[in-house]
Amino acid sequence: MSSNLESDTISLDTSFEATIQIQGRTYQQLAVERGTSYGPVDEYERDRQEAQHEIFKLVFDGRLIFPPVHNPRKILDCGSGSASWATEVAVIGIDITPHTMPDDPPPNLILQVDDLNEPFTFQTNEFDFVHSRNVVTGINKGRWPSYVKDCARVLKPGGWLQMVEIYHNVQSDNGTMTDEHAVRETSTKFLSSVENSKDLRAPLALESFMRGAGMVDVAGRMIPLPLNGWSINPKEREIGEKLNDSYKSAMSGHMLIPFTEKLHMTHDQFNDLMQRASEEIDNLSLKPYVGLYVCIGRKAN
Numbered sequence: 001m002s003s004n005l006e007s008d009t010i011s012l013d014t015s016f017e018a019t020i021q022i023q024g025r026t027y028q029q030l031a032v033e034r035g036t037s038y039g040p041v042d043e044y045e046r047d048r049q050e051a052q053h054e055i056f057k058l059v060f061d062g063r064l065i066f067p068p069v070h071n072p073r074k075i076l077d078c079g080s081g082s083a084s085w086a087t088e089v090a091v092i093g094i095d096i097t098p099h100t101m102p103d104d105p106p107p108n109l110i111l112q113v114d115d116l117n118e119p120f121t122f123q124t125n126e127f128d129f130v131h132s133r134n135v136v137t138g139i140n141k142g143r144w145p146s147y148v149k150d151c152a153r154v155l156k157p158g159g160w161l162q163m164v165e166i167y168h169n170v171q172s173d174n175g176t177m178t179d180e181h182a183v184r185e186t187s188t189k190f191l192s193s194v195e196n197s198k199d200l201r202a203p204l205a206l207e208s209f210m211r212g213a214g215m216v217d218v219a220g221r222m223i224p225l226p227l228n229g230w231s232i233n234p235k236e237r238e239i240g241e242k243l244n245d246s247y248k249s250a251m252s253g254h255m256l257i258p259f260t261e262k263l264h265m266t267h268d269q270f271n272d273l274m275q276r277a278s279e280e281i282d283n284l285s286l287k288p289y290v291g292l293y294v295c296i297g298r299k300a301n
């Protein structure tokens with residue numbers, strides 16, 4: 001990663017640009033071949049990330065930055081994707097794929113293509129605030145402690161780190177989901193399909209990663225995200241109704257390669273499982289939800 005972003009513009013290594021098509025979805029060839037990320041990089045995924053950003057704003061009552069950060073001058077967004085969050089706060093954004101980046105970013109937003117699994121080369125004490133959201137499927141298993149340490153290292157003393165991750169293990173709010181349910185099967189298979197390379201349980205350990213990185217004032221919480229409109233709470237119902245399509249799209253888009261290439265499912269078997277799991281995610285009486293893990297921590301002065 002370059003540390004002279006403002007002054008240096010390096011033309012994009014063409015290996016980052018190549019894509020492959022699978023079942024009508026577009027994936028970044030390099031990320032798939034390296035096993036970095038199995039998420040699609042097409043227009044559909046960019047739209048999904050933008051829609052999900054609006055849902056997160058609803059969840060967090062419009063707040064983009066949770067800790068008490070005053071007039072941050074330099075902000076880093078790790079895994080910026082469609083840059084929906086980054087565009088609103090004006091930052092430096094890093095992502096492995098150029099494909100979902102906005103075509104016309106605002107001038108105060110610098111987007112760079114790089115792999116967060118590599119050690120950061122930004123200078124120590126460079127940023128006032130570092131943000132990392134929904135990168136769990138792209139951070140390598142053993143990388144999490146050093147990833148969080150890298151985020152802490154590049155923060156100025158007193159600067160804050162904010163991490164937000166979904167634990168992709170669909171639960172039922174009334175305990176009616178069993179191992180026979182397709183949606184439970186997708187969650188279990190997703191965890192096992194990438195268990196050698198990714199730690200999908202990392203969202204549960206954000207607080208311990210931050211403490212391990214020497215951060216102070218660490219505070220975490222879990223927010224249940226309903227996956228359809230089952231909740232009687234109006235705000236939760238709206239979140240569930242809006243998240244329903246987005247979650248089903250993320251599920252099929254991100255599970256396609258792990259399930260067909262690692263678990264050797266045929267495309268017909270995969271499509272059948274996704275169809276059954278989607279119907280269950282639509283089922284109000286199943287009360288499906290996933291846990292959203294939010295954690296903040298401050299670099300000691």
Ligand SMILES: C[S@@+](CC[C@H](N)C(=O)[O-])C[C@H]1O[C@@H](n2cnc3c(N)ncnc32)[C@H](O)[C@@H]1O
Nearest residue numbers: 037079080081095096097115116117133134138
């Ligand atoms: C689900 S999207 C989330 C985008 C954005 N953070 C948000 O919350 O709207 C995950 C993004 O992280 C990127 N990503 C995953 N693994 C990465 C890695 N190792 N290095 C850089 N970017 C990565 C993906 O390319 C994708 O754009």
